[in-house]
Amino acid sequence: MTNNEIATRNEQTVATTEQPNTLPTPAPTQGTNALMAWAQEASLAYDMAQKLAVTSFVPQSLRGKPGDIAAAILAGSELGLKPMATLKSIDIIQGTPALRAHAMRAVIQKQGHEIELVESTDKHCRMRGRRKHSETWQEVLWDIPRAQLLGLLGKDQWKKQPKAMLVARATGELCRLIASDALHGMAYVSEELEGTVHGEVAQARAPLSVAALTAPAATPQPAAEETYTVTRDDQPADGTWDYDAAADSTDWPDVAQPGTAA
Numbered sequence: 001m002t003n004n005e006i007a008t009r010n011e012q013t014v015a016t017t018e019q020p021n022t023l024p025t026p027a028p029t030q031g032t033n034a035l036m037a038w039a040q041e042a043s044l045a046y047d048m049a050q051k052l053a054v055t056s057f058v059p060q061s062l063r064g065k066p067g068d069i070a071a072a073i074l075a076g077s078e079l080g081l082k083p084m085a086t087l088k089s090i091d092i093i094q095g096t097p098a099l100r101a102h103a104m105r106a107v108i109q110k111q112g113h114e115i116e117l118v119e120s121t122d123k124h125c126r127m128r129g130r131r132k133h134s135e136t137w138q139e140v141l142w143d144i145p146r147a148q149l150l151g152l153l154g155k156d157q158w159k160k161q162p163k164a165m166l167v168a169r170a171t172g173e174l175c176r177l178i179a180s181d182a183l184h185g186m187a188y189v190s191e192e193l194e195g196t197v198h199g200e201v202a203q204a205r206a207p208l209s210v211a212a213l214t215a216p217a218a219t220p221q222p223a224a225e226e227t228y229t230v231t232r233d234d235q236p237a238d239g240t241w242d243y244d245a246a247a248d249s250t251d252w253p254d255v256a257q258p259g260t261a262a
Helices: 003-018 030-052 066-078 083-087 101-110 144-149 156-160 162-182 210-214
Strands: 090-093 096-099 114-120 124-130 138-143
Touching: 030 066, 030 083, 066 083, 066 090, 066 096, 096 101, 101 114, 101 162, 114 162, 124 162, 138 144, 138 162, 144 162, 156 162
Parallel strands: none
Antiparallel strands: 090 096, 114 124, 124 138
């Protein structure tokens, strides 16, 4: 073996030992990039929320809560709403975010779906809608008898503005029928969730339980000793209840009516 061959082999050995024994760093995936972008957006939203939390532009339910404001802004962004529009369009009802009826219609219409108000009175509301590029119309009807079956007529907002409440209910049902994919998890309008959380009775005041309604009537006590834990204008003098679902102002959920199985 010549000196040149020995020198060449030594150079190859040195070059081999000097190469780092490391694996190549994998390129970020599309999902990772999206998550990093969302995290950056969330950080910016929180910084913005801290400044907005003390202003009158924020609804009372969100005022002083930068975390909730940031979450609302992020949720609105997914629906295509700008931050200030979001704060006027999303309500947080006992921890549940919901779109107002007018905002839900705007989200659906912005994506090219059609919604039409066919007829609206204090007694009924008829609306129809169809998906973008579809020829089939879906129609919904909300009327007072339907609201009565669900025990809604005793609620304050139904007494004051039944026409607006019927429109809101029809809006939520119609939007879910034609474009539920556009709502990104906020499929109910605020007016539908008012007073209920995930199908449970909201504790805005002390409501009667089903057990209290089905229990035997208590023995009447002298007037001077009568006390009640629930006060209502239509409460009988003897302390018993003659239950009427249409007149009851307790916030019963739609999925479980008084006196029936859930």
